[in-house]
Amino acid sequence: MSQVGCLIDTLKRQLRAQGKTYADVAQWLGLSEASVKRLFAEKHFTLARLECICDQLNIEFAELVQAMQAEELRPQQLTQAQEQSIVDDRELFLVAVCVVNGYSFDEIHHQYQLSETECTRQLLKLERLKLIELLPGNRIRRRVAANFRWRSGGPIQQFFQTYIANEFFRSRFDGESEQLLVLNGLLSRAGNDEWQQIMQRLAKEFHALCERESSFPLHKRFGTTSVLAVRQWKYALFQDYTRQLDHS
The missing domain is CATH 1.10.260.40 (lambda repressor-like DNA-binding domains)
Structure with missing residues (x-):
């Protein structure tokens, strides 16, 4: 940029x-x-x-x-080793996700079964990982860029794909706060590149919206996960019927 x-x-x-x-x-x-x-x-x-x-x-x-x-x-990503250390400690993982999403100390302590001592211990670990700075009065200052994201293909994304993806999609997506769109079509390489750029802009809009609403009290906000994905892919169900075309 x-x-x-x-x-x-x-x-x-x-x-x-x-x-x-x-x-x-x-x-x-x-x-x-x-x-x-x-x-x-x-x-x-x-x-x-x-x-x-x-x-x-x-x-x-x-x-x-x-x-x-x-x-x-400010770093836009953690290192591979930093992410791995977070994934290896479930409580640290929980607190890390909370602070990335803008939770305060009191909000973490009251929403999850973590004592003040345990909360502080995990936050100090995140401070050593340079994800945050723990200020007097247990105030949390993030030390990463506004467009911070987990590493592509890194330990945290792999954890999501392995353990969370199946649970995430175990829904009819017909609730008031849910929606699932599956888009299929034919695109050129240039069209695919353009669509990926649109997805990046959507991701920025999502983070900007989260930041705008960060001043709302926690009881007026709820965890919202949006999955944006694109790949050149065919249903395995039809793979046996697909002709191998020469694209040279």
Whole structure:
């Protein structure tokens, strides 16, 4: 991503942190909300508009740049060894997933059968793994990037595929908060690449939505898992009937 794109993403996080919306920005800039959404989508701001927004947020433009640079230094993934150490300790795994999803110390302690001492012990392990920083008063500060994700094919993703996937799909997906879409079609390699880019944008939208709602009390939020997957694949049931075509 370009530095301009990173700067705009940092600006969006500053807006969310202060509870501001596109409607607020539209009022500050004297534009329609649709125009502001387009500016953010296209990441196309004049310096004057950026300075205006910073003034309204009571931050210096230089502070915005510093926040962007600090975010760029945060790791987007853990190492293979770090993930393995988390998977090997079930309680540590539970606490790690909680902090990645923005849980506070009290929320972890009250929602799960972990004593305050055990909670603290696991959080200190995560601090040694550089996933978080444990601050006075048991406040948790994540030390990873906003777009943090588990390693592709890494220990945690493998754990999910082995132990959780079957349970996840053991549902009719007809509940109020459930939906399952299975899409099948024919795409070229270029079309497949474009669809994967769309999936990446959806993933960013999901994380942005989680961040926007992070100020809601825990009892108004619930665990939500969305699986986005794509692969060149044919049903094994029909494999014996498939002709082997020459694609050279």
